[in-house]
Each structure stands twice: as structure tokens, then as C-alpha cells.
Amino acid sequence: MKIIDLSHVMNVHTPGRVGYAGNKLYYAQNLQTVGIVAQRIDTAMHVGTHFDGAMHATDDRKGDMAHLPLDYLCNRGVVVDISKHMKDWAVITPEIIESAGADIREGDILILHTGWHKHYEGQSQQDLVKYFCYHPGPSLDTLAWMLKKKIKWWGMDTGSCDHAMNTSIRYMRPDLTEKFTKQHGKTPGEFFGTFEYTHKKSGRKVVSDVFPFHNWAFQEGLLHAENLGGDIEMMLGKRAIIGAFPWRYEGLEGCPCRIVAFLDAGD
Numbered sequence: 001m002k003i004i005d006l007s008h009v010m011n012v013h014t015p016g017r018v019g020y021a022g023n024k025l026y027y028a029q030n031l032q033t034v035g036i037v038a039q040r041i042d043t044a045m046h047v048g049t050h051f052d053g054a055m056h057a058t059d060d061r062k063g064d065m066a067h068l069p070l071d072y073l074c075n076r077g078v079v080v081d082i083s084k085h086m087k088d089w090a091v092i093t094p095e096i097i098e099s100a101g102a103d104i105r106e107g108d109i110l111i112l113h114t115g116w117h118k119h120y121e122g123q124s125q126q127d128l129v130k131y132f133c134y135h136p137g138p139s140l141d142t143l144a145w146m147l148k149k150k151i152k153w154w155g156m157d158t159g160s161c162d163h164a165m166n167t168s169i170r171y172m173r174p175d176l177t178e179k180f181t182k183q184h185g186k187t188p189g190e191f192f193g194t195f196e197y198t199h200k201k202s203g204r205k206v207v208s209d210v211f212p213f214h215n216w217a218f219q220e221g222l223l224h225a226e227n228l229g230g231d232i233e234m235m236l237g238k239r240a241i242i243g244a245f246p247w248r249y250e251g252l253e254g255c256p257c258r259i260v261a262f263l264d265a266g267d
Helices: 094-099 128-133 140-148 174-184 188-192 212-219
Strands: 002-005 023-029 038-043 050-052 074-081 109-113 153-156 195-198 205-208 223-226 239-245 254-256 258-263
Touching: 094 140, 140 212, 174 188, 195 212, 205 212, 212 223
Parallel strands: 074 109, 109 153, 153 223
Antiparallel strands: 002 258, 023 038, 050 223, 050 254, 074 239, 195 205, 239 258
16 A cells, blocks of 8 residues: 655645634643743644635534544545646636546546645745735536535645635735726626525525635535645546545534555545
């Protein structure tokens, strides 16, 4: 069996997404004073390679890290290389995913390789503005396609699993929103449009125009992992057992984690 790491290294330079702090690592005790080293980390749950729980974007208190079964987090899956179709603000469609030629099966864990991990901190083409603010993302048709395929969970080598301009970045970076509008002839809101769904518990009709792969997808059970990287290029087009391993922590809405692929693991 061979194990491939799909996670970025985490350190004091690990960047937070737009609007998020990074993390702090410091010494609580040191060897020369008390004879043992102890450290503390102050971090957001959405820095580095991490898994988003349903509680991150819904009011489901059972959508935390502790309620995610191991056979959900670790199961069969595939890494699909769509990088040749990707550019700044590219929109990922079902046709792009299917045309990659990977063996995608119903119920899979699905990892999309866009090539954007190269722009992450410490990587060969580091550019954090490009990484977080210009990354590609899927269309609403892709959300419907994933639900139809019964995708177990999915991940991408980008700062969010929603398109950069289909997130709050459109409000936090008005300069980029203006640039997107000039480039496409539509505002991000006009370009991506609105989506509607029914709140599972109250039956309330929800109409929104941002974060469909968080707000809508999460209540349908379609969760995701963000900021994948590591040796992902060794897995392009390959099937494997794929596992994400966040903390088993009650009430935690997301968590940095190690994501790995187990090759040649048999049944």
C-alpha cells in the first residue's frame, strides 16, 4: 500500500482566507525552564487543508466534526484533473468534470484538481491574491450533478469550494468585483444568479445569491474539504481510498485535517 498526502504543510505562515485570521503558534513551556516543551495554537478552523462541517453554514448542531462517521470520512474515491480548463474565475461544469476521463462512480469521494494549489503559500507559483480571490468554482448545475451522483463528499485545491466571486469576497474586495463586472459585462450577482431551497426543519423558502456549495449543499448532506495540495499531482485520474481526518470534537463546525489517498489498498 502507498499513501499519498493531499494536505498542505501548516505553519505560522499558513494564510487565512479573505476575512479570516491565520494562526498563532507559541511556547507555553520550554525545555530550559521546566524540563519539557509545551506549545499552544490559536487558529481558525478554516485555515490550511481543512474539512467543513454542515454546522459551518447551517443551524444543524449535529453537523459538527464529532458526528462524521469514519466510513464517511474515509472511503473510495477519485482525483479528477480539470486543470487544463482552468483560468482566473473559471466556472466548473459537469461537462468539464466528465470530459476529464476519470472513472467517477456513484457514491464516490470526489477530489477536483484545478492546479490552483501551485499559488498557495510556499508553493512554486505563490500568489495569495490569485489563490484566494481568482480561483475557479463550480456552477449550480454541478451542485445538482453531484447530488445526482450521490457524491459522498468532495474537495478542491482552492481557497473555497464555491467560486471566488460567488462568496463574500465580492463584498470584501469591491475592486475585484468591479474588475469581474468589466470582464464579464455582469456583476457577480447577475452572472451567478440566485438559487432557492427549502429549509429542512422549518420549511422556510430560502432565496440567496451567494455560497450555494455551503448554505444549500450542506443541508443536503454534500460537504467538502478546501485547500487541498501536497502531492495531489501524483494522484491525477487515479482511484484510491481517500480519507480526511479532522478532530472528533463535539460542537466544532470545521477543522484543519490531514487528507490522504491510500493506493493499492485492495478491498
